[in-house]
Amino acid sequence: MIYELIVAGIMISACLAIYFEEAIYSLFSLTIMFILTALLYSLNGAVYAALFQLTMGAGALAVFFLLSEELTEKNKAKNTLKRALLTVAISLLLVVLTIFSPADNIIASFSCNVLFPSALWELRNVDVVLQSLVILTVVLGASMVLYERRRKR
Amino acid sequence: MNYIVLSLMLLAVGFYGLLSKRSFLKMIVSIEIIATAATMNFVLLSSYVNKALGEALLILAFSTDTCVNAVILSLLVITAKKYGKRDIGKLAELEKRENREVDK
Numbered sequence: 577m578i579y580e581l582i583v584a585g586i587m588i589s590a591c592l593a594i595y596f597e598e599a600i601y602s603l604f605s606l607t608i609m610f611i612l613t614a615l616l617y618s619l620n621g622a623v624y625a626a627l628f629q630l631t632m633g634a635g636a637l638a639v640f641f642l643l644s645e646e647l648t649e650k651n652k653a654k655n656t657l658k659r660a661l662l663t664v665a666i667s668l669l670l671v672v673l674t675i676f677s678p679a680d681n682i683i684a685s686f687s688c689n690v691l692f693p694s695a696l697w698e699l700r701n702v703d704v705v706l707q708s709l710v711i712l713t714v715v716l717g718a719s720m721v722l723y724e725r726r727r728k729r
Numbered sequence: 730m731n732y733i734v735l736s737l738m739l740l741a742v743g744f745y746g747l748l749s750k751r752s753f754l755k756m757i758v759s760i761e762i763i764a765t766a767a768t769m770n771f772v773l774l775s776s777y778v779n780k781a782l783g784e785a786l787l788i789l790a791f792s793t794d795t796c797v798n799a800v801i802l803s804l805l806v807i808t809a810k811k812y813g814k815r816d817i818g819k820l821a822e823l824e825k826r827e828n829r830e831v832d833k
Contacts, residue, residue: 583735590739593758594746606758613765620776625784629768632791636761636798643806644754670742674735703789710796 579619584671585612591667595660599644607637732773739766753805760801764794 586609593605610633618626739762746759768790775783 586735587738587742590742590762593762594742594750594755597752599754602754602758606761609762609765613769617772620773622772622776622784622787624781625772625787628788628791632795636795639798639802640754640757643802667742670738674738703792706789706793707796710793710800714800 579616580671580675582612582616582619583674584668585609586616587671587674588664588667591663591670592660595663600641603637603640603644606640607633610637732769736766736769736773739763739769753809757798757801757805760797764790764797768794 589605589609589612593602593609596602596605610629614626614629614633617623617629743759743761743763743766746755746762750756750759768787771783771787771790773783775781775786
């Protein structure tokens with residue numbers, strides 16, 4: 577039962593984070609979603625993942641809260657209670673679809689006997705490749721912007 | 730319970746927010762939800778088979794996610810400060826207007 581409640585909380589807070597126009601409410605919903613996700617991870621035995629989720633969420637949300645004034649419009653239309661209830665109802669429908677989904681464990685044949693420390697340190701090359709992809713994308717974007725600016729001159 | 734469906738639902742909510750909302754903050758929140766949905770697969774699928782590979786991959790995914798967030802936030806802050814706009818649609822109009830002025 578507790579798993580179902582956590583899943584419902586995750587889905588409702590995700591929908592409300594998208595729905596709320598006010599930055600503070602939206603980020604508060606996102607905070608709840610991160611906390612419930614970490615709780616779900618720890619209940620599934622992934623304590624390290626829960627800790628990392630909380631740490632990363634805390635850092636990201638601190639930055640978002642600081643920048644929320646910068647990144648939001650001042651004169652936005654206020655949310656109505658009716659629409660908020662509609663959003664909660666839609667998210668509850670999604671929860672029902674999730675909990676009573678007919679598809680069951682698809683990954684029954686997934687087997688890979690790797691311990692956490694070895695997996696973490698042996699897969700550093702994947703991390704390096706992914707980060708280099710991000711840096712390459714940024715460099716390509718910046719060079720395209722500079723090229724366009726020079727072409728316009 | 731099937732966590733793949735939960736992940737898919739979260740992914741759908743994130744994509745909906747990314748496509749329908751034009752505010753910068755909503756776009757960041759949507760990207761965060763999409764990232765959570767993607768990383769959720771690693772942990773919850775690995776917890777079925779009691780292996781730590783998913784957790785290790787999650788940490789690697791977090792590092793890339795943080796890089797992406799940093800890049801997006803810096804770009805958004807620069808554009809918000811330079812143009813004073815917090816709406817993607819208005820920003821696109823501004824860019825078109827600038828291009829027209831340069832062409833003239």
